């Protein structure tokens with residue numbers, strides 16, 4: 001259906017419009033092979049299975065994630081296979097290895113993309129940056145995308161709670177004439193709340209911007225800046241952490257999520273509202289050039305190249321872990337660990 005978002009009309013698909021029963025009917029003869037069992041793999045594969053679809057998982061044998069798949073109830077030789085065999089058995093191949101890992105495994109996947117199959121991504125990365133990835137799908141398969149707008153962990157948790165995480169969908173190639181039905185049915189099947197339309201290029205450029213920006217990179221940057229200023233001015237870690245992070249995640253963001261920013265503001269003092277209304281624009285103006293530089297770096301492919309280069313190294317996991325450790329061991333997040341323990345519900 002078409003829905004107005006502000007003054008802009010967009011194509012969206014809701015669960016009312018495309019119920020689960022219809023999705024099951026569309027995919028009744030398909031074998032959905034979920035390749036990769038990292039973060040999105042488990043979320044999507046388990047939701048699809050619980051929604052009644054025929055799902056198998058393809059994962060490297062003798063790996064931690066193979067063991068995780070077994071622990072989650074996937075049965076070797078029945079619903080869990082090595083990547084090659086899963087690709088052979090699947091009629092829809094959900095390529096959910098890490099974006100860098102997809103480059104190495106592409107020749108294996110490609111070999112099993114026989115006419116009429118569908119190749120499914122959760123990111124526009126591989127085909128948009130085909131000059132860097134070499135991922136060029138054959139012309140006689142459908143190439144589709146469902147990109148959940150959140151972590152696979154949240155996708156699964158929200159499904160279990162009877163909620164849904166929103167996803168975008170896109171069709172890059174419709175070889176069978178069935179790509180639209182297939183992609184929407186898969187989007188509903190993986191547990192999306194509603195689906196909004198995009199294309200592969202817009203998905204990857206917005207997604208890379210969002211995660212480097214307000215969703216992950218910018219938020220940590222702003223937290224760190226305010227925490228440092230409070231500490232430099234003699235405030236304790238408790239005070240600085242509560243005033244920077246804890247109040248935001250526990251008290252104010254849930255209000256924003258429920259009813260918008262103005263409503264959260266309206267539930268704070270007039271003193272707070274006066275200050276926040278005065279200061280949001282200087283913060284926007286100070287950070288906008290950084291967002292513009294970020295978007296440029298995404299648009300020119302620099303961000304994709306950096307991600308491929310660093311995540312293709314054999315020791316990339318160890319390197320990432322070192323950098324995460326630096327965050328974890330910073331005073332702000334050490335304070336956070338204590339504050340979390342002190343939440344009454346955690347006692």
Ligand SMILES: NC(=O)c1ccc[n+]([C@@H]2O[C@H](COP(=O)([O-])OP(=O)(O)OC[C@H]3O[C@@H](n4cnc5c(N)ncnc54)[C@H](O)[C@@H]3O)[C@@H](O)[C@H]2O)c1
Nearest residue numbers: 036037038039040041065096097098101104122123151152
């Ligand atoms: N993490 C998320 O929640 C999330 C959200 C939306 C979209 N996505 C997209 O979904 C896709 C999967 O992302 P993810 O975060 O779940 O991946 P991930 O980084 O967790 O990796 C998934 C799996 O790939 C395997 N892998 C990596 N390199 C490999 C190689 N060379 N050979 C064999 N296996 C290899 C890993 O062992 C792991 O099991 C990506 O396209 C990503 O951009 C992820």
Ligand SMILES: CC(C)(O)[C@@H](O)C(=O)O
Nearest residue numbers: 149150151152207211215
């Ligand atoms: C969960 C995110 C940040 O939305 C996703 O884009 C990812 O790459 O993991």
Ligand SMILES: [Mg+2]
Nearest residue numbers: 123207208211
């Ligand atoms: Mg992303």
Ligand SMILES: [Mg+2]
Nearest residue numbers: 149150207211
């Ligand atoms: Mg994202």
